[in-house]
Amino acid sequence: MLNVDVIGNKKRKRCGRVFRFKNFGEPGYPVMFSGPFRENVNALLEYANLESDLSMPMWSFQLEVHHHPPLHILLFVIEEPIEAVLNRHCKHCQYVGWGNHLICNKKYHFVLPSKVALGSCRNCEGCCDAIASINNGKSKLIELQGHMMHGVFHSNGFGHLLCVNGLEMGSNLAGNQIMDFWNRLCKGLQARKVSLNDISRKRGMELRLVNGIAYNESWFSGWGYKFGRGSFGVTESMYHKAMQAIRSMPLYLIIHHITNSNHGIALIFSRYQTLSNHSLITLGDLFCYMLDLKSRLPRDTCIASYSTNALAETNCRWSPKRIEMATRVIVEALRKTEFRWVSRQQVRDAARAYIGDTGLLDFVLKSLGNHVVGNYLVRRSLNPVTKVLEYCLEDISNVYPCNEGLVMNNKVKDKHKITRVQLMKDMLYLYKYFLTDPKPIMGSQFLSAIPLAARIILDTKYFIKDYFGDFSSQVDLASQHKLNLYCTILVRNDVSHDQYLNKAFMPPYECIALKTNATIHELKLEVERSFREIYWGLRSFVVESIGNLSINDATEMVFGLTKVGEKIVLEGRHTEMRVNMIEQMCEGDPNGGMVECPCGTIEDDGERMVSCDICEIWQHTRCVRIPNDEEIPHIFLCKKCEQEI
Structure with missing residues (x-):
């Protein structure tokens, strides 16, 4: 970029x-x-x-x-x-x-x-x-x-x-x-841990849905990102079952239900079954093959087929046979470079050993740029540094799985030809017909379940990767002759001394590096320093006790009471604790209101919501049947309040 x-x-x-x-x-x-x-x-x-x-x-x-x-x-x-x-x-x-x-x-x-x-x-x-x-x-x-x-x-x-x-x-x-x-x-x-919101689209298609059907996972799962949280009450189990339901749809049953109403679908199925060298049985097989084929197809905008007859007809002084011979020599010279970029002069010099007519070589080299010859794509590019034209071969024989590769005279059966543009049109057609527009298939209960499962996949946007893993995989020896402990804290609420911060609010364990002869007092100071440095709400936090260690004196040696790499919980208080300060210390906004939606959602999931003007409870606009293209009404009552009134 x-x-x-x-x-x-x-x-x-x-x-x-x-x-x-x-x-x-x-x-x-x-x-x-x-x-x-x-x-x-x-x-x-x-x-x-x-x-x-x-x-x-x-x-x-x-x-x-x-x-x-x-x-x-x-x-x-x-x-x-x-x-x-x-x-x-x-x-x-x-x-x-x-x-x-x-x-x-x-x-x-x-x-x-x-x-x-x-x-x-x-x-x-x-x-x-x-x-x-x-x-x-x-x-x-x-x-x-x-x-x-x-x-x-x-x-x-x-x-x-x-x-x-x-x-x-x-x-x-x-x-x-x-x-x-x-x-x-x-x-x-x-x-x-790292989260992401997968809302990537391509040509009107939601990629998390396309990749889910093709590969049974999100595109980001290639880097370890897994289901994090679903919107509209979608659970991980619902998400995986929905993907499997669509992927396992047999193609022969789909054709059986739509043969009389849509011949285009059967034609698309037939086209890619012909290209594939293995049977495409389910809808998942078809989408997987189409995506794999797309990754191997060259871009239509930069590729044309090379025809010696077409060149000979443009007032060319060389016969098609001589042009074809020069083309073969140039392609063979490029093939010997092992698919590296070489300058135009190097290619010309290598070909002159077999073709003495330099005018013919110059003519063919000028015409060959970004054209397909045989099973190869001849690429041509201007080096931005040397300002010299360079050539390179690219093997595209694997684009045609049926081994009907492109031959010199460019005679390929039409049914085995496919362009990237055509493939994307076919995929978009299948996407709209099966996944986003259920109207044409409402007559079949078997097929009407597909859009419902697709909606569940689309409602799953948040994915998470856990980079930290388990403490057992971490190194217990720190640098400079220090040893590591893993510590977290429990904050005692001064407003009510018999109440503790709920365990869910406990910060994650931090790695604390201590000298081998460190005392309990030094451990407390180091924990206070670390957690004050990290968290905004703990700037006045003071450690008072260590929950899972039996301590008689603050001068005792830490590693005489515990082992290297142990997990320790330290308890303390916030010297400036006020009423409701615990809620203000957390990422969740306490002023955001209460969420209680019919879909089961009890927390803000980032989707559009509306608040009842009486009970002030938030609900999804989709769940209360307010279309996304309509404005939220100035006065809204939830069903419960409306019934009470």
């Missing part, structure tokens, strides 16, 4: 190293991550360029995607303190079910910016000045939409992947490249 020549642009005065994009975040590149999340972030930022004159601390990295042709992108890391936000509560945590997490002191935004955000960088002295000028002196990069990638972490290691925009959205990076990069960052920084 960003084709910024950071090194060549003299107006961009930047310092520091240029890092390889494909390795960034791996262990030791640029730093060996060995501590807890917040320490790993600080260690990473030591290698970044600090941007100046901004209201929020911001750093940047220069990343080289590839050297030939040169392509550099920028990674920005913005530290957002809790004081800088208008609403302390995180809506992303609330939607995914983490509303009981304590609010953190900081957030870290990792952004691969869009072209729009950095468009003015080419005409300014520095990137930070450009961003500041866009937003009247205050960095609002994190509020802009359409970035190549935008992820945010809370300082306790929980995070949210907010957006990924690949080639389809104009990026120079594919979606899987961006996800690989994000996955390396999360692993390297030792993030705990």
Whole structure:
């Protein structure tokens, strides 16, 4: 998405190293991550360029995607303190079910910016000045939409992947490249859990539905993301059963029910069964094959078939036979390069050993660019550095599974031809007919269940990956002759001394590194420091006791009472605790109102809702039959209040 020549642009005065994009975040590149999340972030930022004159601390990295042709992108890391936000509560945590997490002191935004955000960088002295000028002196990069990638972490290691925009959205990076990069960052920084909201679409199709039918999982599951939370009361069991119900629909039963009403469906089934070298039995088999075939088909916009007869008819002074011979020689010369890019002159010199007519060679080389010859696609490109034309072969024989590959004279049976455009049209037709528009198949109860199952899949948007795993897999030995313990806290409520913070509000265990001769007193101080540093509501937290250790004296040695790697719960109090402060300390907004929807939802899941004007209980507009394209009425009464009145 960003084709910024950071090194060549003299107006961009930047310092520091240029890092390889494909390795960034791996262990030791640029730093060996060995501590807890917040320490790993600080260690990473030591290698970044600090941007100046901004209201929020911001750093940047220069990343080289590839050297030939040169392509550099920028990674920005913005530290957002809790004081800088208008609403302390995180809506992303609330939607995914983490509303009981304590609010953190900081957030870290990792952004691969869009072209729009950095468009003015080419005409300014520095990137930070450009961003500041866009937003009247205050960095609002994190509020802009359409970035190549935008992820945010809370300082306790929980995070949210907010957006990924690949080639389809104009990026120079594919979606899987961006996800690989994000996955390396999360692993390297030792993030705990990361959520995402899968709302990706392509040509009017919801990809979580298409991929679910084809592969029985979301596209993001390739990086370990699993069911997190369903909207409208959808559970994980409902989600998996819905996918299996659609995937297992037999094609022969579908054809039996619709043969008389829609011949186009039977034609599509027949077309891809002919292309496939194995039987397509279910709807899942068909969608899976179509997606796999699409990934192997070349793009129609850059490919044409090469015909020697057509060239000979354009007032050409060479016969078709001579043109075909020169073509064979050039393709064979390219094949010997083992599918590497070579210059036009190298190809010409290799072919001259067999073809003495240089005019013929020049004519064929000029005509061959981005054409299919035999089982190969001849690619031609201008090297942006050397400004020299280069050629490369690409084997596309696997595009035709029936071994009816393209031959020299381009004679291919029509029924075995398929273009990417045609494939996408067929897929969109199946998508609308079966999944989103139940009207044509209402006569069959067998088929009318498909749109219902599709709705359940579409109502599952939130996916989560657990990066932290179990403590047993963590290293118990810290650096500099220190040992690790895993500690969490229970906060005693001063307003009512016999009440404790519910276990659900207990912060996750933090890795505490102590010297081998550390005392209980030093353990308490280190725990207080760590949790105050992470959580906004614990800035005045004081440890008073250790719940699962028998202690007689604060000077006792910690590792004489417990083992390395043990889990310890420390109890204490908040010296500034007030009534209802516990609720204000959590990510879930206590002022958001009570949710009690007929679908069973009892928490805000990010879907559109309406509040009853009498009981003030929130419900989904869809569940109370208010269409999405209609405005919410000025006065609304829930069914219960309406009956009572």
